[in-house]
Amino acid sequence: MVKSVSNITPFTLLDYPDKTACILWYAGCNMRCLYCYNPEIVFGKGKFSFPEMVSFLETRKGLLDAVVFSGGECLLHKDIFEQIQTVKTMGFLVKVDTNGSKPEVLQNLLEKKVIDYVALDFKSTKESFAAITQSDLFDQFEKSLQLLLNANIPFEVRTTYHSELLAKEELCEMIDYLQYNQYTGTYYIQHFRNNVETIGKLPDSRDRLEHQLPENPNLKIKFR
Numbered sequence: 725m726v727k728s729v730s731n732i733t734p735f736t737l738l739d740y741p742d743k744t745a746c747i748l749w750y751a752g753c754n755m756r757c758l759y760c761y762n763p764e765i766v767f768g769k770g771k772f773s774f775p776e777m778v779s780f781l782e783t784r785k786g787l788l789d790a791v792v793f794s795g796g797e798c799l800l801h802k803d804i805f806e807q808i809q810t811v812k813t814m815g816f817l818v819k820v821d822t823n824g825s826k827p828e829v830l831q832n833l834l835e836k837k838v839i840d841y842v843a844l845d846f847k848s849t850k851e852s853f854a855a856i857t858q859s860d861l862f863d864q865f866e867k868s869l870q871l872l873l874n875a876n877i878p879f880e881v882r883t884t885y886h887s888e889l890l891a892k893e894e895l896c897e898m899i900d901y902l903q904y905n906q907y908t909g910t911y912y913i914q915h916f917r918n919n920v921e922t923i924g925k926l927p928d929s930r931d932r933l934e935h936q937l938p939e940n941p942n943l944k945i946k947f948r
Contacts, residue, residue, distance in 0.1 A: 728773070732747065734780075749794055750793065750796045754800060757884075759889060761921065763922070789816070793818065799829040818838060821843045822842065823865070824868035825861040841878050841879065844869060845884075846882065848883075849898060882948075883913050884914045884916055888930075899911065903942055911946070
């Protein structure tokens with residue numbers, strides 16, 4: 725039996741806005757982001773089968789509002805649509821965390837109305853994308869963003885900031901890019917956590933940007 729899930733967070737109040745949730749961490753990813761602090765999920769193999777996850781979720785009915793599909797990159801898995809559909813029919817809200825690299829899978833989920841919320845990672849500008857993610861998938865990210873902009877579900881865009889990987893000027897370019905594409909949700913900027921194991925051997929991130937970005941009346945920015 726295929727074991728796709730690397731780990732599970734049984735309870736969180738932070739990952740689905742205003743909802744109680746658990747997180748299913750899917751093994752494997754098609755990016756190698758230098759700041760990624762989940763190398764064991766990216767490079768490791770799954771430990772749990774989906775039927776085991778269903779058994780766990782049965783015990784959480786009435787206790788949790790939502791299930792977060794995360795990773796790694798959960799949309800890489802060939803059975804992900806059926807798995808999300810199963811969780812949806814169990815009565816849970818479904819959130820997907822994605823790097824945007826599988827727009828065709830995302831489109832199917834949106835068209836079939838089996839997901840309720842999406843968190844889309846905006847890794848960097850197009851010019852820096854390959855260096856930061858070790859991949860050539862920016863065009864796929866753009867397609868995923870456009871799908872979400874045209875869909876009728878809430879979603880958020882988020883960026884992990886490391887001072888040695890992204891310049892403040894690049895982050896301003898990314899803000900302009902979101903505005904140009906008429907994104908009206910919240911843009912979350914997540915400061916890199918120092919002193920954790922990452923895929924790339926990185927020095928500490930030195931800057932925090934709370935008071936360094938120009939005020940922007942057209943885009944709500946929150947720091948994490």
